[in-house]
């Protein structure tokens with residue numbers, strides 16, 4: 001690993017100022033993702049602007065209007081364990097509690113989870129070519145490429161699969177990302193936070209140079225919400241989900257009046273399924289309507305030979321997430 005300087009600003013504003021005035025600096029939070037990349041020399045920053053002492057970013061709180069604020073430095077363990085999150089955002093608690101391993105959950109933060117880079121094995125080794133790292137092609141798509149964790153949507157140029165299992169939950173809850181740079185703060189709607197892969201674009205987000213995520217805001221709801229989360233993974237710990245799915249819907253007492261369906265690990269960025277949402281609205285939520293929503297989602301999938309199995313897995317995850325929402329009601 002290349003030598004670097006480690007600076008510890010005391011709040012988000014100071015962090016943004018430091019990023020604006022420092023060349024070749026990166027934000028550091030828990031370091032779970034970033035230090036791996038640095039050890040592999042995929043990233044070689046001169047300075048790490050660490051949020052480890054940044055005040056106010058480690059809290060989960062209910063705001064005056066009933067919305068919920070989650071600071072960027074909140075850990076996955078906090079999301080899984082703290083009463084506010086368990087009570088008001090049960091699907092987020094669940095997703096966080098299933099991720100990684102107990103040790104990692106105590107280091108990994110919300111901001112880092114959203115801004116983490118792809119786990120694609122070719123991306124993470126500087127010796128392989130990779131479109132995201134500025135190469136001309138994607139070795140996953142080439143004959144003989146390792147495709148078992150590859151995405152099945154939006155994979156024409158880069159077949160990576162977005163690793164965050166918190167992201168589909170935030171998507172389903174219409175979260176907003178609070179971002180700060182040296183000039184001030186801006187609110188980014190969840191769907192607008194993501195950037196599709198392009199040559200030389202390593203990040204999957206639209207964060208601009210010098211920007212820090214300060215937190216995530218979940219808007220208040222005044223009607224009853226049905227929420228569910230499901231994921232499928234090979235190992236119960238120290239692993240990533242092969243597919244994850246988060247749903248939220250409302251009913252008129254019987255039929256679904258609006259729905260939000262998001263998947264993780266199926267595309268290079270978290271994926272909303274409008275097809276599934278349209279299939280669910282007007283139905284009484286059941287395994288039958290879930291199967292139709294899954295079929296409509298997967299009708300446009302473009303799996304590679306090694307990732308075809310994710311088509312079936314995605315349908316199962318959606319069915320389980322909707323069943324979990326019905327059971328919780």
Ligand SMILES: Cc1cc2nc3c(=O)[nH]c(=O)nc-3n(C[C@H](O)[C@H](O)[C@H](O)COP(=O)(O)OP(=O)(O)OC[C@H]3O[C@@H](n4cnc5c(N)ncnc54)[C@H](O)[C@@H]3O)c2cc1C
Pocket residue numbers: 026027028029030031032033034035051072098099100101104107108109110111112113114115116117163164165166207211212213214238239240241
């Ligand atoms: C074995 C293993 C299993 C895992 N399983 C799962 C899983 O099941 N589900 C899942 O969701 N994740 C999983 N992860 C990923 C893990 O949750 C993330 O790596 C972690 O959340 C990153 O958070 P961090 O605070 O350590 O980020 P860091 O490593 O510090 O940073 C990650 C990236 O985000 C940027 N960054 C960090 N914070 C900010 C901020 N506030 N503003 C702007 N940029 C920022 C950094 O510059 C860096 O590029 C797993 C990781 C491992 C090693």
Ligand code: SF4
Pocket residue numbers: 118120121122123129130131132133137138139140141157158159160197
């Ligand atoms: S799937 Fe994407 S990240 Fe992986 S090698 Fe191909 S271009 Fe790079």
